[in-house]
Amino acid sequence: MASVAHVLTGPLRAFGRVGESVARHAGDMALLAWRSMVATFRGQVAFRDFINQAFAMGVQSLPLVLVTAILSGIVTSQQGGYQFTGSIPLYILGSVVTNGVVLELGPVMTAIVFIGRVGARITAELGTMQVSEQIDAIYSLGRDPVRMLAAPRILAGMLAMPALVGLANGVGAMAGMVAARSTIGLGYESFLYGARLYWHSYDLFYSLMKAEVFGFIIPLISVHMGLLTRGGAEGVGRATTASVVFMIIAILVADAMFPPLFLN
Amino acid sequence: MIEYRDIYKAFDAPVLTGVSLTVPEGETLAIVGPSGTGKSVLLKTTIGLIVPDRGDVVIDGESVFCGRTGALQEIRQKAGYVFQNAALFDSFNVYENVALGIQEHEARRLGQREVARRVWHALEDVNLDPLAVLPKLPAELSGGMRKRVGLARAIVGRPQILLYDEPVTGLDPVNAASVERLIETIADKTRVTSIIVTHDIEGALSICDRIGLLEGGKLRFIGTPQEFRRSTEPLVRAFADRQAAALTAMRSERGAHRRRRTELTSTGRPS
Numbered sequence: 001m002a003s004v005a006h007v008l009t010g011p012l013r014a015f016g017r018v019g020e021s022v023a024r025h026a027g028d029m030a031l032l033a034w035r036s037m038v039a040t041f042r043g044q045v046a047f048r049d050f051i052n053q054a055f056a057m058g059v060q061s062l063p064l065v066l067v068t069a070i071l072s073g074i075v076t077s078q079q080g081g082y083q084f085t086g087s088i089p090l091y092i093l094g095s096v097v098t099n100g101v102v103l104e105l106g107p108v109m110t111a112i113v114f115i116g117r118v119g120a121r122i123t124a125e126l127g128t129m130q131v132s133e134q135i136d137a138i139y140s141l142g143r144d145p146v147r148m149l150a151a152p153r154i155l156a157g158m159l160a161m162p163a164l165v166g167l168a169n170g171v172g173a174m175a176g177m178v179a180a181r182s183t184i185g186l187g188y189e190s191f192l193y194g195a196r197l198y199w200h201s202y203d204l205f206y207s208l209m210k211a212e213v214f215g216f217i218i219p220l221i222s223v224h225m226g227l228l229t230r231g232g233a234e235g236v237g238r239a240t241t242a243s244v245v246f247m248i249i250a251i252l253v254a255d256a257m258f259p260p261l262f263l264n
Numbered sequence: 265m266i267e268y269r270d271i272y273k274a275f276d277a278p279v280l281t282g283v284s285l286t287v288p289e290g291e292t293l294a295i296v297g298p299s300g301t302g303k304s305v306l307l308k309t310t311i312g313l314i315v316p317d318r319g320d321v322v323i324d325g326e327s328v329f330c331g332r333t334g335a336l337q338e339i340r341q342k343a344g345y346v347f348q349n350a351a352l353f354d355s356f357n358v359y360e361n362v363a364l365g366i367q368e369h370e371a372r373r374l375g376q377r378e379v380a381r382r383v384w385h386a387l388e389d390v391n392l393d394p395l396a397v398l399p400k401l402p403a404e405l406s407g408g409m410r411k412r413v414g415l416a417r418a419i420v421g422r423p424q425i426l427l428y429d430e431p432v433t434g435l436d437p438v439n440a441a442s443v444e445r446l447i448e449t450i451a452d453k454t455r456v457t458s459i460i461v462t463h464d465i466e467g468a469l470s471i472c473d474r475i476g477l478l479e480g481g482k483l484r485f486i487g488t489p490q491e492f493r494r495s496t497e498p499l500v501r502a503f504a505d506r507q508a509a510a511l512t513a514m515r516s517e518r519g520a521h522r523r524r525r526t527e528l529t530s531t532g533r534p535s
Contacts, residue, residue: 133351136313140345141364141417142337 025246029224033216036151039144049152057118058160062167064117065110069168072105073097073175081184090186094194097176102203106169107210108255111218114161115247119222122153123243126226127236135227145227153219161215162208169207206262214251221247265289266425266457271309271319279305280316281481289424292451292458294468297478298503303461304348304429306478310459311343311427312336323425341367343425344418348433350410352402358413359398362386365420386420387413390446408439415443419450426450428460432467440464444471465507469493477503 039045080096126149129135138145173195180186225243229235266287273280279302287293295303308314309321312328321328323343326335344365352361362383363371371379387394390412402410411431418426431447432440444464448471451458462468468475469489477485477492477500484499485492492500 129353132349133347134353136308137345137347137351137353139313140311140340140343140347141421142340142367143364 127229350414
């Protein structure tokens, strides 16, 4: 009887454990975000650290972000061209590519690159600092790791991500335009005509708003996971993998929440 | 004065089970014991790096865990902590690492020139050539040098308390003896209260005022080095004998290795 009850309540207990873990992570991250914000508004974040992080996140991520944006634009254009040929006026492709890149592919693909290039690095870096007692050393010196490590990274992410997405949007749309001309022979004027026909300036704001949110979420999760790391090199590996998974899920969930919240 | 009051801490299993201890001002106390008995955990509770499940640490009448807001920060500011692997910041050079030991408000008050002077003197105090090491990154230093830089970082802020976590582990005998002499010199010169957690029982006995044996989560012995040597407590004797046997085995292994190497060099082939 007891074992039957045990089997029946198993999924419930597992759900409870997951719920508890999610709530704990969410609480810790909310606290981390709050303390980073307080440190920022009190002017306690070292400007040099912020600039270094912004450079590492923004400038050094630029080549990979641009390559991803170009390929996204080309693929969208080619697939759209394939579907539209013979059924829909081809100039519509200008709107499809531009809106596809600006509303979705620009922010999301850039965020995925950012997770791999920046988020994973932050977790591994802070995780290594944690297991080699460098975080303890910061506390022992009477300093605050949130001010020294978390706040500069979160601020830099919030600065770098919109800049990267803005560039990715422009480059992706242009790559789509060039691809449309070379594959289905759609002229630049027709492409731009289609793009302008359904363009809303709000779309760009929406895209950059997404970028700002992603630029906040990615460093926040990666710093949080880095500071939670335990157990040597293996622990750093585990934390980095978990961090990447959490970041991808968080970005996709946040992305799914944007249309109902901001596009209606 | 540092008082540990009935400290309990468990991770997966109990580590500390009711440790009480008082360290008077200016004393050098060594805590020895087998691996995994919670020596480092006890040391970390001193400045709140680990929060005990029960109990408290009181430093100069100020509680670390139940004190007023800001008390922990003040306690940390008057303590220097030497980590087992130095825990230097990889992306900072030696100057920046050591300068971090001076509190921010203090550094602002002192000015850059005075901070640089103090960093220079701290490095000289730990027998390092400041000119040679200042611009180097931790990765460019040997293990012994890293420990010394960690020690310089701990003393540059002129602390009243120095906490050493395995200061000689991983060092060769010459470097280990040199670091031990440094600890002794710093304690004599500054009359700082020092707590040293170590495996090196002989080294500890030569530099401490009192020695404590932590085993099975409890403090099994506390007394002067002479009392420790004379002690007939079975636990103390067993620990001291184990350490002596391990030291002898290590020395004989080193001797055998050296002999093999000499033979190899003289004959040009393995014997």
